[in-house]
Every structure is written in C-alpha cells, then in structure tokens.
Amino acid sequence: MTIIVTGGAGFIGSNFIFYMRRAHPDHRIVCLDKLTYAGNLSTLAPVMESPSFRFVKGDICDRDAVEKLFAEEKPDTVVNFAAESHVDRSIEDPGVFLQTNILGTQVLMDACVKFAVKRFHQVSTDEVYGDLPLDRPDLLFTELTPLHASSPYSASKASADLLVLAYHRTYGLPVTISRCSNNYGPYQFPEKLIPLMISNALNDKPLPVYGKGLNVRDWLYVEDHCKAVDLILQNGRVGEVYNIGGHNEMRNIDIVRLICKELGKSERLITYVTDRKGHDLRYAIDPSKIHAELGWLPETDFEAGIVKTIQWYLAHREWWEEIISGEYREYYARMYGER
Numbered sequence: 001m002t003i004i005v006t007g008g009a010g011f012i013g014s015n016f017i018f019y020m021r022r023a024h025p026d027h028r029i030v031c032l033d034k035l036t037y038a039g040n041l042s043t044l045a046p047v048m049e050s051p052s053f054r055f056v057k058g059d060i061c062d063r064d065a066v067e068k069l070f071a072e073e074k075p076d077t078v079v080n081f082a083a084e085s086h087v088d089r090s091i092e093d094p095g096v097f098l099q100t101n102i103l104g105t106q107v108l109m110d111a112c113v114k115f116a117v118k119r120f121h122q123v124s125t126d127e128v129y130g131d132l133p134l135d136r137p138d139l140l141f142t143e144l145t146p147l148h149a150s151s152p153y154s155a156s157k158a159s160a161d162l163l164v165l166a167y168h169r170t171y172g173l174p175v176t177i178s179r180c181s182n183n184y185g186p187y188q189f190p191e192k193l194i195p196l197m198i199s200n201a202l203n204d205k206p207l208p209v210y211g212k213g214l215n216v217r218d219w220l221y222v223e224d225h226c227k228a229v230d231l232i233l234q235n236g237r238v239g240e241v242y243n244i245g246g247h248n249e250m251r252n253i254d255i256v257r258l259i260c261k262e263l264g265k266s267e268r269l270i271t272y273v274t275d276r277k278g279h280d281l282r283y284a285i286d287p288s289k290i291h292a293e294l295g296w297l298p299e300t301d302f303e304a305g306i307v308k309t310i311q312w313y314l315a316h317r318e319w320w321e322e323i324i325s326g327e328y329r330e331y332y333a334r335m336y337g338e339r
C-alpha cells in the first residue's frame with residue numbers, strides 16, 4: 001500500500017505521517033510538499049531515513065511534477081493536506097490560496113483519474129460552512145449545512161470541496177472529504193492562535209486578541225483528527241463528506257487566559273487589537289455521522305491536550321524559535337505592528 005500525503009511537512013500532515021507509521025508500519029508513505037513558509041523539513045527528520053518513507057519537494061500545482069511522481073510511485077491512495085491555511089494571510093493576499101487550494105486540488109485529482117488511484121481524500125475544514133451565532137448553542141454544522149464561506153481561505157476550501165464531489169460524479173473518482181474543526185497540538189506553526197500565544201507568552205511579548213476575544217472555536221487535538229482520516233480511508237463511504245469535531249467549544253479569550261495560567265504568566269500580556277475582517281463568530285461541529293458510521297470518538301480531552309501541547313512547545317523551543325525569524329518576522333511586524 002503506497003499513500004501520497006501532500007502537505008506532510010506542515011502541522012497536520014506531519015502528525016498524520018507519524019500517526020500512520022505507528023498505525024500501519026507496512027504502508028509506504030510518500031510526502032509531496034512545496035515547503036512554503038509553513039512547511040518545515042526538520043519536522044520530518046525522524047522518518048527521513050526510513051526506507052518506507054520518501055520526501056519529494058514539489059508543488060501540487062505543477063502538473064508535470066505530479067504526474068512524474070504518480071508514474072514512479074503508482075499510489076493506491078492520495079491524502080491532500082497541502083494548502084495555504086491561514087485566514088489572516090488569505091485576507092492580505094488571496095491569490096495563492098485560490099492557486100494552491102483549488103487548482104492544486106484539480107491537478108492532483110487529474111493525476112488520480114489518469115493513474116486510477118483507488119482513493120483521493122480531501123482534507124477540508126468546518127470553515128466552509130461559514131459561522132454560527134453566539135447565542136444559539138443548539139445550532140451545529142452537519143454535513144448538510146449549506147456552504148457559506150466567509151474568508152478567501154474558506155471560500156477556496158469550499159470551492160475545492162465542490163470540485164472534489166464533481167470529479168466523483170463526472171469521472172467516477174473514488175473520493176472522500178473530511179471537514180474538521182480547529183486543530184491544536186505539536187508542530188503547529190506559531191501564526192495560529194494557540195502556538196502564537198504560547199510562544200509570545202514565553203517571550204513575554206503581548207498576546208494579541210482580536211476584538212473582544214469572544215469568538216468561539218471548536219478545538220480538537222491533532223492526533224484525533226489523524227485517526228479520523230485513517231478511519232475514513234479504511235471504512236468511509238466513497239463520495240461522502242464526514243465532519244470531525246469533539247464538542248469542545250471555547251472562547252478565544254478563555255484559551256489565552258488558560259495559556260497564561262499554565263505558563264505562570266500575567267494576563268497583563270493580553271492586548272486587545274483590531275478585529276479580523278469578516279471574523280467568523282462561532283464554529284461548532286456535529287460529528288454524529290462519523291461516530292455512527294465509523295465508530296470515531298476523540299480520545300484526548302482539551303484539558304489534557306492543551307497541557308501536552310504546552311509541554312511540547314516548552315520542550316521544543318528550538319523548533320519554533322527557528323521559525324520566528326526571516327519571512328515570519330516580517331509577516332508578524334506587518335500583521336500586528338499597526339493593529
């Protein structure tokens with residue numbers, strides 16, 4: 001069994017590679033990653049020398065490179081994590097989001113059709129559904145909730161989802177789609193809320209909370225997401241969408257306060273800054289389909305997961321300190337300098 005994992009040098013993709021090597025040591029895993037600012041080859045160091053692993057630096061939008069790789073590897077399965085993934089960057093510069101997230105997905109699926117790949121799995125997001133009101137806790141996203149994306153990022157992911165389902169219907173490509181809520185855990189790039197707050201707090205830098213910090217996200221430990229994707233690959237029904245989430249809604253401000261408490265840092269570091277444009281109020285996933293069909297349930301609750309995550313960032317300072325340099329430093333100054 002050969003699986004091509006795109007975007008495997010990023011946060012969730014790398015965790016997925018580690019998870020799959022533990023769960024299925026007999027599988028061959030080929031990682032295709034462009035190594036954008038968000039990709040970090042040092043993350044994959046523990047598997048680089050393994051004979052059942054191959055890393056290929058390449059762009060999912062590069063048709064020739066993708067076809068060459070498929071011809072060499074003849075993959076059974078392709079799991080597409082490769083994407084531009086940060087909402088704030090999509091507001092600054094949407095073009096590359098449309099390029100990678102939509103057209104890159106098309107290039108991969110064309111190769112899947114050409115090489116008769118047995119499963120194309122698209123890693124999507126709950127953000128394709130738009131947002132929910134703060135005062136209606138009874139409302140959750142189901143797989144039947146209409147797509148109603150708010151940001152260029154989520155619109156590009158929703159567009160890709162439509163294209164994936166169209167390739168299934170038109171060309172008979174065996175596809176599945178998962179739409180997961182916000183992930184946290186090891187190897188998350190420190191531009192996203194949780195690792196940004198941990199790294200800033202450790203450096204006694206301001207903790208920039210957008211608006212009043214009352215927006216709600218539904219947090220899932222990354223390994224639980226990886227396990228769900230594995231279950232979908234094994235037993236998911238072709239042509240279907242599966243929501244993934246663990247009923248763990250939290251307000252941003254409560255997460256930031258919790259991080260301060262765990263690190264023994266003063267809440268005086270919290271700085272309220274100008275809100276994100278079009279900021280989604282609340283995400284909340286109804287995971288009953290994946291639970292009923294595939295028996296998936298999250299294993300790490302937030303209390304344990306956030307402590308594990310903070311411990312990981314404390315123990316791997318060199319991993320994120322190396323990142324907080326160069327292009328990222330410029331981005332950070334641009335993003336938060338005048339906010």
Ligand code: NAD
Binds near residue numbers: 085
């Ligand atoms: P990430 O930004 O950490 O990693 C993305 C990876 O894709 C990087 O390694 C990058 O180098 C690579 N990449 C980007 N453009 C590429 C291209 N053109 N060709 C090849 N590789 C390219 O993202 P992440 O948080 O790990 O998210 C992975 C996937 O999961 C994305 O599709 C995202 O939409 C989805 N998702 C993320 C979350 C979350 O909370 N982070 C939640 C639900 C779904």
Ligand code: TYD
Binds near residue numbers: 088194217276
């Ligand atoms: P983020 O990690 O960017 O994920 P997403 O926008 O995909 O949910 O942001 C999570 C929440 O945290 C979101 O409501 C925006 C907020 N946020 C801040 O308040 N400050 C920050 O510096 C960042 C990056 C995010």
